[in-house]
Amino acid sequence: MKLLVDMNLSPRWVKALADAGIEAAHWSNIGANNAPDAEVMAYARAHHYVVLTHDLDFGAILAATHGEKPSVVQIRAENARPEVIGKQVITALRQMAAELNEGALLTVDPHRARVRVLPLYLNKI
Numbered sequence: 001m002k003l004l005v006d007m008n009l010s011p012r013w014v015k016a017l018a019d020a021g022i023e024a025a026h027w028s029n030i031g032a033n034n035a036p037d038a039e040v041m042a043y044a045r046a047h048h049y050v051v052l053t054h055d056l057d058f059g060a061i062l063a064a065t066h067g068e069k070p071s072v073v074q075i076r077a078e079n080a081r082p083e084v085i086g087k088q089v090i091t092a093l094r095q096m097a098a099e100l101n102e103g104a105l106l107t108v109d110p111h112r113a114r115v116r117v118l119p120l121y122l123n124k125i
Contacts, residue, residue: 001022001023001050001093001097001100001101002022002023002024002025002048002049002050003017003022003023003024003025003049003050003051003052003073003093004024004025004027004030004040004043004044004047004049004050004051004052004070005017005024005025005026005027005052005053006027006040006051006052006053006054006055006058007026007027007028007033007035007040008053008054008055008080009026009052009053009054009075009080010080010081010082011026011028012081012082012083013026013052013082013086014026015082016082016083016086016090017052017082017090020090022090022093024052025049027040030043031043037055037057037058037061038061040058041058041061041067041070044070045067045069045070048070049070050070050071050072050073050100051070051071051072051073052073052075052089053072053073053074053075054074054075054080055074056074058072058074059072059074059105059107059120062105062118062119062120063120066119066120067118067119067120068103068118068119069103069118070103071099071100071101071102071103071104071105071106071118072105072106073089073092073093073100073106073107073108074105074106074107074108075089075108075109076107076108076109077108077109077110085108085110088108088109088110088113089108091113092106092108092113093106095113096113096115099115099117102117102118103117103118103119104116104117104118105118105120
């Protein structure tokens with residue numbers, strides 16, 4: 001698994017992930033800093049990345065499009081620095097590697113991790 005770190009997360013995530021044996025690249029080294037989320041998603045899909053983000057829009061894109069790839073990992077914490085929540089994220093990545101390789105939305109917060117297999121469908125009320 002390789003991760004594409006979104007612009008809303010520090011480039012320090014790349015080193016933190018590499019130190020844990022996980023390949024990662026920060027979007028700032030790939031595309032425009034103001035690229036729309038759809039462009040980041042398209043790049044990740046084409047190059048077999050899992051998107052790591054602090055932005056809830058990526059999960060919404062997956063739900064709206066019923067996308068099967070790329071997988072997305074959302075950090076749901078006020079402080080998304082790798083020094084604060086990196087251990088939880090790395091543990092969740094390892095535990096959910098099979099699901100992420102197949103297509104999943106993984107949400108990590110300071111207390112738990114939740115995974116949903118793609119494609120996502122909105123519940124009709």
